Amino acid sequence: MRNHSTASPAAVASPAAPLIDIGINLAHDSYDADREAVLARAEAAGVVQMVITGSTLESTRRALELARAHPSRLFATAGVHPHHASEPGAQREAELEELARAPEVVAVGECGLDYYRDFSPRDAQRRAFHRQLELAVRLGKPVFLHQREAHADFVAILREHAPAWRGVAHCFTGSAEELSCYLELGLAIGITGWICDERRGSHLAALMPKIPAGRLLVETDGPYLLPRDVRPKPASRRNEPAFLPRIAATVARARGETLESLARSSSAAARALFQLPELGFRPQGATASEN
Numbered sequence: 521m522r523n524h525s526t527a528s529p530a531a532v533a534s535p536a537a538p539l540i541d542i543g544i545n546l547a548h549d550s551y552d553a554d555r556e557a558v559l560a561r562a563e564a565a566g567v568v569q570m571v572i573t574g575s576t577l578e579s580t581r582r583a584l585e586l587a588r589a590h591p592s593r594l595f596a597t598a599g600v601h602p603h604h605a606s607e608p609g610a611q612r613e614a615e616l617e618e619l620a621r622a623p624e625v626v627a628v629g630e631c632g633l634d635y636y637r638d639f640s641p642r643d644a645q646r647r648a649f650h651r652q653l654e655l656a657v658r659l660g661k662p663v664f665l666h667q668r669e670a671h672a673d674f675v676a677i678l679r680e681h682a683p684a685w686r687g688v689a690h691c692f693t694g695s696a697e698e699l700s701c702y703l704e705l706g707l708a709i710g711i712t713g714w715i716c717d718e719r720r721g722s723h724l725a726a727l728m729p730k731i732p733a734g735r736l737l738v739e740t741d742g743p744y745l746l747p748r749d750v751r752p753k754p755a756s757r758r759n760e761p762a763f764l765p766r767i768a769a770t771v772a773r774a775r776g777e778t779l780e781s782l783a784r785s786s787s788a789a790a791r792a793l794f795q796l797p798e799l800g801f802r803p804q805g806a807t808a809s810e811n
């Protein structure tokens with residue numbers, strides 16, 4: 521297979537510079553029927569490691585099981601998404617802490633604020649966010665952050681806990697002002713296939729050169745956010761990690777660099793933030809004790 525620095529349908533990361541998907545909801549039931557095939561396609565596309573998003577206690581438990589079944593290749597986050605902040609699970613903090621302590625869990629979250637959907641009352645969202653920031657600091661793990669239409673409160677809460685935490689603003693789709701604010705706070709920035717959308721992603725492309733190489737991470741957020749330029753479109757409309765090279769190629773083009781150079785820097789940034797082990801294309805028969 522050839523490597524392209526453009527977003528061709530066959531974009532494959534170079535074996536010399538494999539990719540890491542830092543946000544994949546692999547515990548989602550849309551992957552239940554063919555999860556191993558999804559993982560095989562990811563590996564064939566050069567996506568060698570993934571961080572599985574936990575967004576409730578239940579999905580965190582499933583993410584952790586998957587990480588344990590694929591040591592040094594899959595990792596998990598442990599958290600309560602703002603959508604679920606008012607559910608009973610969000611209050612079971614001892615349980616969340618126990619999950620978050622597992623060595624396969626490399627971040628606390630997905631946590632943050634979502635005033636766009638407002639599925640949970642805002643005060644419950646803020647409370648859950650505060651507690652998860654405290655947990656991350658206590659465990660010395662980074663935070664995996666979600667924010668939608670809640671920028672001011674989100675930044676205020678992060679400032680209250682600064683500079684103890686480190687973390688990534690996952691699925692960044694904001695403005696130039698929001699980006700410079702995040703960079704000033706010390707956040708890494710996660711970019712999804714949103715950038716592949718000609719209509720709503722073009723402002724993002726213009727912001728790509730402003731992100732320092734060591735702070736730019738790439739993610740699919742599958743099964744959500746199928747890049748709009750995937751051809752042929754899967755009948756299921758499901759996104760998966762094998763599409764990550766296409767996202768990375770679009771980011772690389774917007775920054776005026778090659779896919780290989782973007783892959784190298786984003787993977788190094790992901791390893792540094794989540795403290796992932798180096799891994800080439802061929803995972804050895806590693807055991808869970810490796811971590």
Ligand SMILES: [Zn+2]
Pocket residue numbers: 630665666667690691
């Ligand atoms: Zn999110």
